Amino acid sequence: MQMILNIDNDLIALNQAIKNHYEWAGKLLELALLGGKTDEAILHPLAHQRCQFSRWISHNLEEGHPGAELVSRIYYAHVIMHDRARDLMQAIMNTAVSPVILSNYHHAQQLFINSIDKYKEYLFESRNHMDTLTGLPLRHLLYSNFALMQARNQRAGKRIFVLLMDIDRFKSINDCWGHNAGDEVLRRVADILCSGARRHEPVYRFGGEEFIMLIEASSGKEACQCAARLCHHLESNPVELGAELLTVTVTGGIVGLKEGESLHDAIGRADKAMYHGKNTGRNRCIYMSETGQLMTLTHQVPGESPGLDPGANTNAEFSHHP
Numbered sequence: 001m002q003m004i005l006n007i008d009n010d011l012i013a014l015n016q017a018i019k020n021h022y023e024w025a026g027k028l029l030e031l032a033l034l035g036g037k038t039d040e041a042i043l044h045p046l047a048h049q050r051c052q053f054s055r056w057i058s059h060n061l062e063e064g065h066p067g068a069e070l071v072s073r074i075y076y077a078h079v080i081m082h083d084r085a086r087d088l089m090q091a092i093m094n095t096a097v098s099p100v101i102l103s104n105y106h107h108a109q110q111l112f113i114n115s116i117d118k119y120k121e122y123l124f125e126s127r128n129h130m131d132t133l134t135g136l137p138l139r140h141l142l143y144s145n146f147a148l149m150q151a152r153n154q155r156a157g158k159r160i161f162v163l164l165m166d167i168d169r170f171k172s173i174n175d176c177w178g179h180n181a182g183d184e185v186l187r188r189v190a191d192i193l194c195s196g197a198r199r200h201e202p203v204y205r206f207g208g209e210e211f212i213m214l215i216e217a218s219s220g221k222e223a224c225q226c227a228a229r230l231c232h233h234l235e236s237n238p239v240e241l242g243a244e245l246l247t248v249t250v251t252g253g254i255v256g257l258k259e260g261e262s263l264h265d266a267i268g269r270a271d272k273a274m275y276h277g278k279n280t281g282r283n284r285c286i287y288m289s290e291t292g293q294l295m296t297l298t299h300q301v302p303g304e305s306p307g308l309d310p311g312a313n314t315n316a317e318f319s320h321h322p
């Protein structure tokens with residue numbers, strides 16, 4: 001449930017920052033209408049950095065945060081808004097207010113408010129598309145975050161990889177322990193996967209006992225290391241079920257997005273890789289190259305790089321599982 005709480009806290013912090021900014025705008029209006037001592041918070045060239053709102057911005061502008069692209073739009077709108085407010089204030093002081101100066105200020109305010117609205121929409125949308133059982137984001141958010149991630153990656157020169165994971169023999173957990181216990185296992189697995197995932201790489205609940213992640217990496221090797229580390233992390237953190245400890249494993253399929261490939265198609269390939277893992281023993285991660293070559297990630301020990309076992313290239317076998 002941590003992710004839902006994070007969104008709620010984010011909304012509270014944003015509302016507080018907006019309230020502070022209203023107070024600042026109120027001060028500007030008061031000076032314009034009643035005159036008085038001009039305020040450094042409006043006239044200083046770096047007023048946007050001194051403004052309390054900028055604290056909220058720097059806190060949320062962190063690289064890799066799925067909404068960072070939208071926060072950076074708020075950042076620029078905020079700078080412009082302060083610049084136009086300064087122009088207006090100076091014009092008021094020099095009794096030289098013109099319709100252009102006034103409309104520039106209005107336009108900048110509008111831009112600033114719109115950028116905040118967009119981010120709020122993003123937060124509400126995120127909140128509405130969380131799974132109530134596990135607290136994880138659902139498929140819909142995977143697609144919207146993918147679009148934001150793509151824009152960021154084009155600049156950063158990284159690639160996006162899709163890792164699909166399916167719990168092994170989950171039906172037998174339901175059958176042996178009951179459906180409620182199965183639900184508890186899903187909740188625990190979600191928590192364990194989140195605790196093992198890299199910061200800003202959310203784990204999504206894709207379907208019943210399937211989870212999915214988008215990994216940003218400079219190479220297939222780096223992405224495979226993340227995938228193998230995550231699967232190992234789950235295996236080495238048994239789930240408490242009453243007085244018993246249950247080792248839960250997943251089978252994963254990982255692919256790198258090809259140039260121009262849709263997320264939908266990449267997930268389809270990751271699914272094929274994953275099914276190959278199911279059919280060759282489970283509790284493993286299979287990497288599918290751009291040409292469709294399948295490789296089993298061999299080492300799942302944290303700190304070691306997982307090798308790609310070229311001997312496990314089983315394209316012929318794979319064709320049995322379209």
Ligand SMILES: Nc1nc2c(ncn2[C@@H]2O[C@H](COP(=O)(O)OP(=O)(O)OP(=O)(O)O)[C@@H](O)[C@H]2O)c(=O)[nH]1
Binds near residue numbers: 172179
């Ligand atoms: N408790 C619980 N069970 C679920 C939920 N969603 C799906 N399932 C169950 O997950 C089970 C998935 O079973 P299968 O698709 O046969 O796969 P599996 O037993 O995990 O076996 P492999 O994937 O082949 O390793 C089904 O019994 C579903 O009813 C859920 O939200 N809660």
